[in-house]
Amino acid sequence: MAKLSFEDILDELKNYDGEEVHIMEVCGTHTAAISENGIPSMLSPKIKLISGPGCPVCVTVTAVIDKLVELSMDDNTVVLTFGDLIRVKGTNKSLADAKADGGHVRMVYSPMETVKLAKEDPSKTYVFAAIGFETTTPVYAMVLEEAVKDGVKNLKLLTSLKTMPEVIRWVVKNGGGIDGFIAPGHVSAVTGSDIFKELSDELGIPFVVSGFEGKQLIMTIYALVNMKGKSGIKNFYKNVVTGQGNVKAMEVVNKYFEVSDASWRGMGKIKGSGMILRKEYSSYDAGSFGLDEDHMPPGCCCEKVLVGKIKPAECPLFGKSCTPDNAHGACMVSTEGSCYNYFVSGRR
Numbered sequence: 413m414a415k416l417s418f419e420d421i422l423d424e425l426k427n428y429d430g431e432e433v434h435i436m437e438v439c440g441t442h443t444a445a446i447s448e449n450g451i452p453s454m455l456s457p458k459i460k461l462i463s464g465p466g467c468p469v470c471v472t473v474t475a476v477i478d479k480l481v482e483l484s485m486d487d488n489t490v491v492l493t494f495g496d497l498i499r500v501k502g503t504n505k506s507l508a509d510a511k512a513d514g515g516h517v518r519m520v521y522s523p524m525e526t527v528k529l530a531k532e533d534p535s536k537t538y539v540f541a542a543i544g545f546e547t548t549t550p551v552y553a554m555v556l557e558e559a560v561k562d563g564v565k566n567l568k569l570l571t572s573l574k575t576m577p578e579v580i581r582w583v584v585k586n587g588g589g590i591d592g593f594i595a596p597g598h599v600s601a602v603t604g605s606d607i608f609k610e611l612s613d614e615l616g617i618p619f620v621v622s623g624f625e626g627k628q629l630i631m632t633i634y635a636l637v638n639m640k641g642k643s644g645i646k647n648f649y650k651n652v653v654t655g656q657g658n659v660k661a662m663e664v665v666n667k668y669f670e671v672s673d674a675s676w677r678g679m680g681k682i683k684g685s686g687m688i689l690r691k692e693y694s695s696y697d698a699g700s701f702g703l704d705e706d707h708m709p710p711g712c713c714c715e716k717v718l719v720g721k722i723k724p725a726e727c728p729l730f731g732k733s734c735t736p737d738n739a740h741g742a743c744m745v746s747t748e749g750s751c752y753n754y755f756v757s758g759r760r
Contacts, residue, residue, distance in 0.1 A: 444747060483698065494519070496543055534566050634647070677718065
């Protein structure tokens with residue numbers, strides 16, 4: 413059988429007329445790349461792309477934001493955060509709102525900057541908002557490694573760390589209708605692609621690990637369409653991802669963190685889907701335990717968007733009272749969020 417050219421594959425995807433195929437990506441960077449490359453417009457209407465819970469900011473519950481806001485209002489505490497988290501609203505306000513009200517909130521761009529800031533100002537407690545998936549957990553472990561080595565006692569982490577396998581299982585069992593997954597490239601680089609084998613066999617759903625270039629994503633979607641109804645793992649990101657992953661990174665993670673239950677925005681607490689600081693390092697915790705409350709803004713449908721029950725544009729607030737400049741829900745805040753990417757790309 414002759415090998416298909418890329419143009420042939422594009423043609424097949426555009427003219428596909430078989431059973432509907434529902435493919436979910438569970439990586440915020442994939443969500444952004446799919447929109448940036450205009451991939452939905454290249455596909456048959458029978459191939460449905462669904463953005464899953466792969467944006468770390470989007471799945472952080474309001475209790476975590478509320479705690480960070482509370483800490484920032486203490487004169488002796490400075491909250492340090494990356495990126496879009498500063499704009500995500502808690503029950504009443506965001507960290508940006510808290511800063512405007514006199515709270516001590518500071519953006520950082522390098523994780524080791526947090527250790528440097530704490531060392532230079534021992535009169536204050538610096539709280540690092542440790543939000544993310546398996547991709548960023550090694551970064552937080554290295555921060556702790558540096559703080560422990562240098563004897564820095566005034567740096568603490570407020571953690572909301574999530575892991576992929578259990579939430580994927582939860583989405584399939586509670587959302588339903590997913591025929592295949594674009595496995596997260598960055599996560600797989602750390603954990604390895606083998607972590608999806610058990611899930612694939614159990615759920616009877618294929619997983620294809622992909623990078624972030626448009627051509628690679630097209631090839632991934634083509635593979636998943638042809639694997640519909642079958643289990644199996646394919647790795648199209650072999651220059652970065654191995655079966656076993658980054659063993660050294662996982663070793664430093666396991667030194668400081670252990671598996672725990674975790675609360676996800678709109679999904680509640682999912683068993684074994686998070687990481688928390690080990691007891692021997694509890695002095696570095698800023699009050700992460702028991703932060704489970706989640707209050708969705710009135711009318712916001714992020715909890716349905718995150719599990720693929722509705723498309724972002726089906727939310728009654730989408731593009732009306734909720735836009736990137738005036739985001740109500742977390743999915744519209746982050747550049748990796750489903751609603752944000754639907755809005756900026758004009759998808760409906």
